[in-house]
Amino acid sequence: MTSVDNVAKNALPALGADRETRLPSLWVSWLLTRALPAATFCVLLVAAWQFMSVRLATPLVPDVAEIGRDIARIVADGMAAKQIGITLWRILVGFSLAFAMSLSLGIMAARSVIVRSFLEPAIVLGLTVPGLVWALLCVIWFGVSLWTAVVSIALGITPALILNVIQGVQSVDAQVVEMAHVFRLSRAAKLRYIWIPSLVPFLFSGARLGFSLAWKVIVLVELFGLSNGVGYQLNSEFSSQNVSGVVAWTIVFWVVMSVIEYGVLQSLERRSRNWQRTSKV
Amino acid sequence: MSEALHFRHIGKSFVRPQNGHVETVLRDFNLDIARGELVALVGPSGIGKTTLLHIAAGIEEPERGTIGFAEGSKGRVGMVFQQPRLLDWISVRANVDIAADAAGIDRSRGRAALRAVGLAEYRDAYPLTLSGGQRQRVALARAFAVMPDFLLLDEPFSALDELTARQLRLLLQNLWIEDVPTGLLVTHNMLEAAFLADRVIVLGGRPAQITKTFEIDLPRPREPEDARIFALHRQIIAALS
Numbered sequence: 074m075t076s077v078d079n080v081a082k083n084a085l086p087a088l089g090a091d092r093e094t095r096l097p098s099l100w101v102s103w104l105l106t107r108a109l110p111a112a113t114f115c116v117l118l119v120a121a122w123q124f125m126s127v128r129l130a131t132p133l134v135p136d137v138a139e140i141g142r143d144i145a146r147i148v149a150d151g152m153a154a155k156q157i158g159i160t161l162w163r164i165l166v167g168f169s170l171a172f173a174m175s176l177s178l179g180i181m182a183a184r185s186v187i188v189r190s191f192l193e194p195a196i197v198l199g200l201t202v203p204g205l206v207w208a209l210l211c212v213i214w215f216g217v218s219l220w221t222a223v224v225s226i227a228l229g230i231t232p233a234l235i236l237n238v239i240q241g242v243q244s245v246d247a248q249v250v251e252m253a254h255v256f257r258l259s260r261a262a263k264l265r266y267i268w269i270p271s272l273v274p275f276l277f278s279g280a281r282l283g284f285s286l287a288w289k290v291i292v293l294v295e296l297f298g299l300s301n302g303v304g305y306q307l308n309s310e311f312s313s314q315n316v317s318g319v320v321a322w323t324i325v326f327w328v329v330m331s332v333i334e335y336g337v338l339q340s341l342e343r344r345s346r347n348w349q350r351t352s353k354v
Numbered sequence: 355m356s357e358a359l360h361f362r363h364i365g366k367s368f369v370r371p372q373n374g375h376v377e378t379v380l381r382d383f384n385l386d387i388a389r390g391e392l393v394a395l396v397g398p399s400g401i402g403k404t405t406l407l408h409i410a411a412g413i414e415e416p417e418r419g420t421i422g423f424a425e426g427s428k429g430r431v432g433m434v435f436q437q438p439r440l441l442d443w444i445s446v447r448a449n450v451d452i453a454a455d456a457a458g459i460d461r462s463r464g465r466a467a468l469r470a471v472g473l474a475e476y477r478d479a480y481p482l483t484l485s486g487g488q489r490q491r492v493a494l495a496r497a498f499a500v501m502p503d504f505l506l507l508d509e510p511f512s513a514l515d516e517l518t519a520r521q522l523r524l525l526l527q528n529l530w531i532e533d534v535p536t537g538l539l540v541t542h543n544m545l546e547a548a549f550l551a552d553r554v555i556v557l558g559g560r561p562a563q564i565t566k567t568f569e570i571d572l573p574r575p576r577e578p579e580d581a582r583i584f585a586l587h588r589q590i591i592a593a594l595s
Contacts, residue, residue: 252439255411255431256453256500266452270443348443348480 135317143321152306153325160295160302161329163219164287167226171283175231176276179238180268192235199232204290212298222294222302229290230283237282241275242268270345277342281334288330358389358424358536359410359504365418366405379405380416381561389424392505392530392537394547396590397557403540407508410538423503430457432502432535434510438493440481446492447477450499457500467495470529487518494522498529505530505537512542520578523549531574544594548586549578556593566593 119137126136147153182189204225211225245267253263295304303326310318364383367376379402387393395403408414409421411433423429432453440449450464468474471491473484481489490510497505510526511519523546530537530550541547547554551570558565568590572582 248439251413255433256456258456262452266441266444
């Protein structure tokens with residue numbers, strides 16, 4: 074059976090032929106509009122930091138070369154890969170748990186006023202309680218274990234994710250839902266062809282928000298209650314009064330999170346939106 | 355001709371959001387539609403035409419009364435809305451296929467419907483890459499792909515320019531001649547009603563009542579320039595005003 078999702082990218086021959094001739098100009102456009110501004114920001118940031126370091130001449134603001142040496146040290150001895158791997162694994166497990174809970178609770182809350190009213194106080198509570206509180210409580214409750222990280226991340230990001238899912242479900246076009254009803258689409262078909270595609274943009278923005286919140290929570294958990302991970306390393310460098318080490322760990326983790334953001338999330342998001350028509354103005 | 359669809363003692367009210375008043379749109383409304391007949395409902399805006407269509411489609415429930423299908427009918431409904439209501443994130447073919455799948459009809463029927471509306475070569479395109487007229491053609495193909503026992507048409511061409519609308523009316527007539535389902539058309543275009551329908555029902559008053567009925571005994575295929583259709587058009591306008 075032919076899959077109904079098997080959509081040819083170049084449905085119209087004329088457009089397909091045009092794509093090849095447009096490729097170089099697309100690359101130039103990407104370089105000028107996307108890569109160059111981002112690279113300019115990074116260069117300016119490094120320059121400003123170096124300027125500040127030279128002007129202040131204090132060990133509290135190490136110069137760029139010193140930070141570079143620390144980055145090279147933690148990357149070369151494999152420490153960065155190992156510790157970031159540990160932290161990312163904790164984020165992934167906690168995020169997956171939060172995502173699954175948010176999806177089911179969010180859909181139920183969007184479809185039922187009673188469920189929404191029931192969950193509302195919990196969502197407000199979750200949004201207002203700082204990640205630090207969850208980190209401390211989980212360290213007290215679970216001690217040194219994966220659960221500490223997983224539960225504190227889940228508690229920290231689930232409320233924001235639920236709100237995203239509720240907005241996504243509520244944004245589903247009522248006219249399309251009516252059409253599906255008239256043509257008697259099955260529940261599975263509605264879920265596959267209407268609900269999930271409508272939710273995708275909200276799930277991506279939720280995933281992005283969730284990852285950034287999870288990172289903030291996990292650092293606190295690792296700092297207070299665990300004996301490895303990026304948060305623990307940050308604390309260790311802080312205890313040694315090595316500001317350069319703190320900045321080096323932050324930069325390395327930022328690079329990894331950027332790869333996830335640009336390489337994975339944005340790429341998947343673009344693929345999920347390739348049906349959309351973009352404006353030329 | 356045997357009866358295919360009937361509305362019996364239908365009642366329906368709405369609460370006006372502006373002032374909270376309850377407004378009865380339909381009270382004790384009755385209508386019989388014969389098998390293979392295309393009935394057009396015309397009347398002023400807000401009279402209850404679309405409400406009747408939505409009740410037939412199962413989108414709305416009547417407060418009173420029943421709607422019945424003929425015995426032996428599978429009750430398969432195909433509907434063309436004012437807007438195409440396509441799923442923009444899947445291909446043209448997939449839009450037609452999911453409707454055929456839901457109705458338990460072979461997908462080859464959907465392919466044939468796409469060929470009939472002249473969109474076979476666009477089957478792998480996403481709907482947003484098509485023009486408004488092409489999108490409405492896809493909606494027509496989707497409606498016919500389910501081999502409908504009842505075809506419901508809710509101002510299907512009112513959002514299109516007159517030239518495209520005229521082409522699609524001719525296309526709908528051709529599809530109708532091949533399939534002959536039973537149909538209910540809601541339109542504000544009296545010429546469209548006279549051209550397509552076997553019977554034009556004029557609604558008036560509040561709650562809506564049938565104020566006049568025009569039987570159109572013209573054989574198909576009909577020509578849009580047929581003087582008899584223009585004459586009917588004038589009579590319907592006169593009945594409305």
